[in-house]
Amino acid sequence: MQFQYPKAVGLNIFKKAQMLFLPAFFWCGTQVMAQAKVIVIESLHNAIALEVRADKRVGLIYFGTKLADRNEYQKISPARRQSEDYSGILNSAYTPAGSRNLVEPAIEVTQADGNNSLDLQYVSDQTQQLDRHVSLTSIVLKDPVYAFQVMLYYKVYADDDVVEQWSVIKHTEKKNVTLQKFASANLYFSSNSYWLKQYHGDWAREMQPQEAELTAGIKVLDSKLGTRADLYQPPSFMVSFDQAASEDEGKVLLGSLEWSGNFKIDLEVDPIKNLRLIAGINPYASAYSLKPNEEFKTPAFVYTYSEHGKGNASRNLQRWARDYKIVDGNGPRLTILNNWESTYFDFNEPKLAALLKDTKKLGTDVFLLDDGWFGNKYPRNDDRAGLGDWQENKAKLPNGIGYLVKEAQANSVKFGIWVEPEMVNPKSELYEKHPDWVIKQPNREEYYFRNQLVLDLSNPKVQGFVFGILDNLFTKNPKLGFVKWDCNSVIYNAYSTYEKNQSHLYIDYVKGLYSVLERLRAKYPKVPMMLCSGGGGRVDYGALKYFTEYWPSDNTDPLERIFIQWEYSYFFPAIASDNHVTDWSKAPIKFRTDVAMMGKLGFDLIVSKLNEKDLQFCQQAIQTYQGFSDVVWHGDQYRLLSPWKNDLASIQYLKTDKSKAIVFNYLVSNRYDAGSKLPIQLKGLDANKNYLVKEVNLYPGTRSAIQDDAVFTGDYLIKVGINPVVNAGRASVILEVDEVR
Incomplete structure (x- = not known):
């Protein structure tokens, strides 16, 4: 079969081009060249091969089990044939928009002169060995006309067969360039068929799976919620090849975007039946104006590939997360007694002192005081007031948090506390003093999610305030032993009085959040912290790298939790999953406790109301759990x-x-x-x-x-x-x- 490239492409030196057949896992979609440069990125079992063509465009030619002879990656392109790719760049390693591209781009820009085109050509590549198990390959691409470049990064955790991929975008044009789309990763697959397993849900219905074959066109997984971005759909998914993979058989890719805001995953079955996967920040309402010499770094897209089913792939991710991502992933965890479902907002100092004694009686390590401990002018007696006013409520806690920390010490347990520092109730002193710190449209009616609005973390002053909430708690109470960080609201009426460019808000909000968490972890690196978002509204590795654990769902019914925890476990290790025994269900206490043991055990019930046998069982169960928890936390x-x-x-x-x-x-x-x-x-x-x-x-x-x-x-x-x-x-x-x- 012959293929003629358009003369404008400047490839007339190729009078004939041999089209390429489907490889075991990737098609290169390029002309055959003698000894084209091939960039090989290998892990313990797998490999990615990228080919640099004579026209300096980089395409993905292989992704799958690595070859025994590294030199044989050179033979892949000449061995394959397939239908015509008119553009010649369907398999691009990072597909630009506006030039010869005919499909969904990974990057789209408006140049300083208003031109919407971009072409990316190879400049250089290098691989660094960061340590014995981790390498970093970088590939530099640039536009031959504009002073614009993209650096692609592939961080390989060899023993775990895990890759983190991201891009860094910069330019040296005289004026700002507007980024319209800016993906983290652009992958390319070939197979007879593709099967997507995705997740959907809502509050108390997290991680509901759906699996179906992908058909021609684009399937989009995305979020536009701003915060609590995973409420309807998480940035984690699976793609199986040839057929839906089972637990122990089949070819499968597990992927997740490390970003706590709006995300977008494009899965496009292209005109020649290959699959293009583009993952990154959602560009929705987020055109980003990039100054000359400023770098825009995208969040990492983490993925692992296995030819031995979903179970093997998930163990890869779990090991990687314990070793490299979550805080103290190979260390121990604390068992918690939380007061939320036993008291809700209705508590005082004597009641909490009794619960502290129950913490020791039960045998748990930490008493966690949940929502309702703050606010004076507008007391936090329900969810309609006080959020943002982080002083102890004098009526409930006349002696402050310090008294409770000392009481915990007297009972040989630790004291933990709940905060929701990103949010504010309109009925609060903070809202009265700083309405300019709140995300809201100036000329529109306020619309609330759980009676609250979101603070503008793109603003450095707000970042300082949020950091100060935690810093003040730790400064006044150095023995504070645990923090539960909640996030219950989404962003309505997005507008920032701080941002000069409103389309930066969604991105700068998340960057601001990470900046606060970076400061917090730099000063308090060891304190255990739970990532909560009204349940599982924020479960991603972008945020989890600052936390020891996450709260999968407010739904603590043990039967429901079996299903929810089952699906989360494909992407996150058991040590990070907070599972509490509560009174949500009428199931026997043994059933509730056994389910909670399948992760990080905790309790959220009224200990004093347990009958003698139930109390005895719980006390024994904690001791039993301590005997085998290491296997659950750190095992396969x-x-x-x-x-x-x-x-x-x-x-x-x-x-x-x-x-x-x-x-x-x-x-x-x-x-x-x-x-x-x-x-x-x-x-x-x-x-x-x-x-x-x-x-x-x-x-x-x-x-x-x-x-x-x-x-x-x-x-x-x-x-x-x-x-x-x-x-x-x-x-x-x-x-x-x-x-x-």
């Missing part, structure tokens, strides 16, 4: 039975040396005779080791249906399995599997 997770397809859910955590496993089993169906009919096959064990299997966390007065001295080979447990005997009378069963030495 294997999903054994999906709650979406079975009467029960089964999830296993395995210590990295394969010496210990914890298996959680939950009944999720109330149909007649529902339960575990067959043994459940375990995963990841050493087939040559012997293992003792026993049931743990039994309710007082009950006996296990599992033989407590049963020893099996790893081979047996992998191939045959163990029946946990889950049924209506045993709705939750935790098995401990220990190597017999």
Whole structure:
């Protein structure tokens, strides 16, 4: 097949071009050239190959399992043929708009002279070895006409098969250039079919999955909420190739944008049936005016690829997050007793002092005082007033937070506190004094989300105020042991009195938030902090790098949480997931506690109202949990039975040396005779080791249906399995599997 490039392209030296066939995973979409420069980026198992053509344009030619011989990436382009790509840049490593591009761009600009075109050509590349396991490849591209360049970065965490990809955009034109779109990553795939698993939801309905085949055209995942950006849809997703991947089989990419504001993921099946994936900040209402020599750095898009199913891919991300992203990912965690669902806004000093004693009685590490502790002129007795006025409420706390911190110390526990520093109630002293600090249109009626508005974090003065809220708490109370950072509102009527260019607001807000968190972590690097946003409205690695954990959902019904936590676990490790035992559900206390143990255990109930056996069980459960929590927090997770397809859910955590496993089993169906009919096959064990299997966390007065001295080979447990005997009378069963030495 022959293909003639347009003369204007300046490629007449190529009289004939051999079109390229689909590679195992990528098509290069370029002309064949003798010994074209190929940039190879490899991890432990995978590789990305980019080809620099004679016209200096860079295209993705391979993404998949790495080749044994690095020199053979040169052979990929000549070996492939496919239908015509009229533009010649469908597989561009970073697709510009306005020149020869015919599809969705990764970058779109308005030049200083008003021209809307951009062309990006190769200048140079280099790879740095940052440490034994991490490398950074950078590729410099520039426009041959305008003084405009883009630097592409690929940070590879080799052992985890994880890549973080971002871009840095700058120019040296005489006047400002306007960025209309500015993606973090532009990937290109070829396959027979593509299957997208995405998520949707709302408050108390987080992480509802949908999976479907992608068809011709563009599928867009996005948010325009400004803050609490994940409320309807998170920036995390999966793409399977050839067919929908299963837990242990199939080719799959897991990806997530590290950004806490508006995001946009474009998935375009192009005219020749390849898939273009473009991920980055949502350019909606966010045209960004870039000054000469100013750099615009996009947030990282993190992804991992596996040819062994979704489970292997998720373990890659979980390991990476523990090692490199979340605060103290390989350290311990504290168990919390929170007062929110036991008191809501109705508390005082004596009531809290009693709850502090209950914290010690229960055996938890931290008492967390939630919303309602502040405001005097406008007391925070409900969610309609006081937010923004961060002085202790004198009626509720006459002796202040300091008294409670000392009481916690006297009871041998830590004291933690809730804040929502980004928001303000119109009924507050802060709003009265600084209406110019509030995001709102000057000539429009105010519209509230949970009776509140958002403070303008693009303003450095507001950033200083928000930092001061936390700094003052720590300065006055150096023994403060935990912070829950909430964010309940979205941005309506977006307008900033500080911003000269209103289209900068959505982006500068998030940058301002990160600036505050950077300052906070620089001064208080070790304090455990929970990332909360009315539930899971802000669960992304852009924010999580400042936190030890996140709150998946305000929905603490254990049955609902099984499904919610199941889906979150594909992208985030168990150590980061705060799971509390509450009175939301009428399920037995054992079921509620067992589900909460599948992550970071906590409690949010009235300890004094527990009956004797329930209290005894909770106290024993905390001790039991302390015995195996290290495996849950730092081990490898294997999903054994999906709650979406079975009467029960089964999830296993395995210590990295394969010496210990914890298996959680939950009944999720109330149909007649529902339960575990067959043994459940375990995963990841050493087939040559012997293992003792026993049931743990039994309710007082009950006996296990599992033989407590049963020893099996790893081979047996992998191939045959163990029946946990889950049924209506045993709705939750935790098995401990220990190597017999």
